[in-house]
Amino acid sequence: MKRILSRSYLILIITIAALLGTGFLAFRVITQNEAWVQQPYNGHIASSNGLAQAGTIYDRNKKELAYTDSDGDRKYNEDFDTRCALLHTVGDNSLNISTAVQSMYRTELTGYSFIFGLGMPKSLKTHNDVTLTVDADACKAAYKAFGDKKGACVIYNYKTGEILCKTSSLAYDPSDPPKITDDNKDEYDGVFLDNAVSSTFTPGSIFKIVTAACAIENIDDIYDHTFECTGEYEIDGDKITCEEVHGTVSFEEAFAHSCNVAFAQMALELGEEKLTETAEKMGFNQKFKMSDIPLAKSNYDVSKANDNQLAWSGIGQYDDLANPLHMAMMCGAIANNGKPVMPYLVKNDENVLQKLGLSKGGKEGEEMLSSQTSEKVRGLMRTAANYYYNARGLNIGGLDFCAKTGTAEVGKDKEPNAWFVGFTEDEKHPYAFAVVVANGGYGISAATPVVQAAVDVLVNK
16 A cells, blocks of 8 residues: 555656646747747758848948848848958858847847748748948948957947947958868957957056046045156055156046056055945946847956055956946946946837847946036046047047047057047037957057047948
8 A cells, every 4th residue: 555655656746747847848938939949059040041031131321231132142241341340240141159130139030930930921921120220331440440450349329329330350251251170260269259249358547437436436535636656656565657757646637647656546545345336336247238139247356456456456457357338338327427328239110129129228227427426537538538639639520529548458478458438529429439459559549540430430421
């Protein structure tokens, strides 16, 4: 009797487990079928034939970026530089760029149906063309300005959230994806990664925006402070160095001159807790998305730093890392009284992506700075632009702008990362921007031409 009872319990447990498993599988099939179809190992849709039913991808001006011809072949824009400039945004037939539109939204582009799969009658398919917010000509101009350098450029409307320019370098022709072997793998190292959304770089002096905001909020008399710069400052036996001797400088002058010595002293006075609090409020160590596309997290962690390392962190060195799109968002927040408008890539028209809520952008994000602090940081960045960048003849589409350059040391006998971040102050052209040129040298010489080239196109459209 006991044996029969034990076996009955066992059968009951197995039956319950089977029912639960079947229910879970059914739930996954219904709710996540599109994700399964999108997997790269799903060959019948991952091949070029799988994109044969995909709709057309347009830029904001209805320029064709990708389309399917009458023979069922996937084609890309006729201009070589445009194809390369938009590679990481649009994608290619290989689908190796996981964050590209053709990878992220493959099921919507192909008109995939849970009931019919890809076999739904054409007359029943929903409209599956996609219009993006980017301007292809601006992307092309930025891409060409990179030359043979690796990097990324992002420009977005900080009032609406529209991504106007997004390009990643280096790239390749999506019409002819490379076959990577042991012989050429170094040439294509990282080429499938969208540097604008999926990469982080040592920020260098652009992080002084964060340190300055922290000082404004936590050092009551910071505008009355003066700092003595002799070109170096010793902490724990190691030196913080400046490019030049700045002498006695005020807080505003220290920002305009990008004085490492002054910002090292500020970082020490502020301390780990306050710097971390401000950095995280401004988006470091946080998760963000552009539409459905996740961004690589910018990093600020000084939990194990000594005083010298803490000082360097306030200058944007030590273990600091920044994502280009996050840096554009941060500048957009400063321009927008402390709150960013979330960026998006899929235009808000009546295509299927909008109907399904996949454009996800244009909404106000969490406050990064108070309106009072953002106004003061704007003032610092405006002074830097007027004092340093305009004095060197820098012109951003003929618009007033606020900005900060960065020259980030990366060691190992490599050239520094060159950064240029900021925003325009113009009602018709409210652009926030971030450019990084990996191992490009100085921000003022390597990164600014990329922004200039793209903004000139956007302003003169």
